[in-house]
Amino acid sequence: MRFEHLIQINEEGNPLAIALTADQLWQGLVHRARSPQDFMEQVESVRILHQEDGYFEREMLLGRLRVVDHVTLTPGRRVHYDTQPSDEHGGGSLTLTIEEPQPGALFLRVVYETPLTQTPGMGEQDDGYYIDYVKAAYRQNDIDTVRRIRQLAHAGLLG
Template sequence: MNFEHLIQINDPLNPLVETLTREQLWEGLVLRAEQPQLFVLGLDSCTILSRTDHTLERELHYGHATVRDHVTLTPNESVRYVIRATEAHVGGSLTMTIEQPDEVQLFLRFQYETTLPTPDTEDARQTSEIVKSAYRESDIDTVRLIRQYAVQNPKEPGALH
């Protein structure tokens, strides 16, 4: 199952929405990669097993379940998570890409690719829609938390770390 959606970060037509810079959004995405327990409900802890300038190997602990993933950071552009499939867990990937069509507008694109089969029955389609809705809600929450951190640490380079 593949799924993609876009969240508008800056809305020039809505003055009530706090404007974020591309750098603030990027810092928030890095924070989510390095400290996912701040963003992911049910995640007990995260151990970073290895790190390079642009990658992380992580072990995520959800109660008794453990998931390993590989994170690739393309500075100020995108973060890609690749989750290894196991007998107990679905594998796949999530890519979050910053899109900035002009100086004012800013978007975050979420692209999911999973090993879940394409739904071919009504029950499978309903399950697929539930999964997509959960992804969407989680992504909206991620953006909300990034905004919260940016507001708490305005215009300080590296403030989200």
């Protein structure tokens, strides 16, 4: 399954939204990659297995689930996660790209690529509901990520 959506970061005319700079958004995305437990309460531990310039491999434990991600950083622009498949997890990828079509007009493009297709034992109609549910969960997680980045920025933790 491929799922792509766009989140508007700065909303002109909305006094309730904490505006972010491109650098703050970038720092927030890197923080999410290096410290996912600050964004997802179910993460019990994180360990960096390997690190190079612009790349690292991390292991996350979520209860009994072990997830290994290969994370590639394109400074100021993109974070790409390539998740290894395992017996418990199908793997896939996630790409978060900062877009700024004009100064101050920030967007976050989110692209998921997963092996999710048809679920054994379910009919096409059930599959449609399931896939819609997964997409809604992904979208909400991404909105929560941006909300958390705003909190970190407001607290002065993102420059």
